[in-house]
Amino acid sequence: MLKKPGNVVEKMEGLEKKVKEQEKAIKDLTPPKPAFKNSDSSTRETRDELHTQRKVKVNIPITESEQDDVVVQINGYAFQIKRGVDVEVPESVVGVLEDAKIMTYGQITRADGEGKELVAQESQRIPFSVKR
Numbered sequence: 001m002l003k004k005p006g007n008v009v010e011k012m013e014g015l016e017k018k019v020k021e022q023e024k025a026i027k028d029l030t031p032p033k034p035a036f037k038n039s040d041s042s043t044r045e046t047r048d049e050l051h052t053q054r055k056v057k058v059n060i061p062i063t064e065s066e067q068d069d070v071v072v073q074i075n076g077y078a079f080q081i082k083r084g085v086d087v088e089v090p091e092s093v094v095g096v097l098e099d100a101k102i103m104t105y106g107q108i109t110r111a112d113g114e115g116k117e118l119v120a121q122e123s124q125r126i127p128f129s130v131k132r
Contacts, residue, residue: 042075042076043075043076043077046074046075046076046077047077050074050077050090050092050093051090053090053091053092054090054091055088055089055090055091056088056089056090056091056093056094056130057086057087057088057130057131057132058081058086058087058089058093058094058097058128058129058130058131059084059085059086059087059128059129059131060081060083060084060087060097060126060127060128061083061084061127061128061129062083062084066083066126067083068083069081069082069083070083070097070126072089072093072096072097074092074093074096079093081093086131094130097124097126097128098124100124100125100126101122101123101124101125102122102123102124102125103120103121103122104120104121104122104123105118105119105120105121106118106119106121107119
């Protein structure tokens with residue numbers, strides 16, 4: 001039995017409409033690309049500045065919970081620092097590591113012995129040592 005051409009055309013038009021709807025839905029889900037002005041030139045300037053700085057040897061220890069490399073970014077220029085190895089980095093990278101703090105909270109017994117109180121303590125987010 002032969003199908004009428006009109007049915008095929010209608011089905012094709014229906015499929016084309018569904019494809020367009022799906023493409024629109026995908027486009028709506030796709031995040032916009034960030035618009036950075038002069039990102040290439042500022043990154044190059046940062047790179048050049050960092051390469052002229054005095055180098056410092058640092059060591060970020062491997063721990064049970066932290067074994068991955070540490071990435072430090074300064075104005076879009078990234079340094080990947082391997083844990084457990086002495087690595088030479090510019091002074092600014094050491095500054096970023098020093099500034100990376102985390103606030104932890106613990107309980108201590110109150111001075112009057114009546115229960116416990118919450119105490120905040122600031123510590124290094126990424127413990128490291130400087131090798132001289």
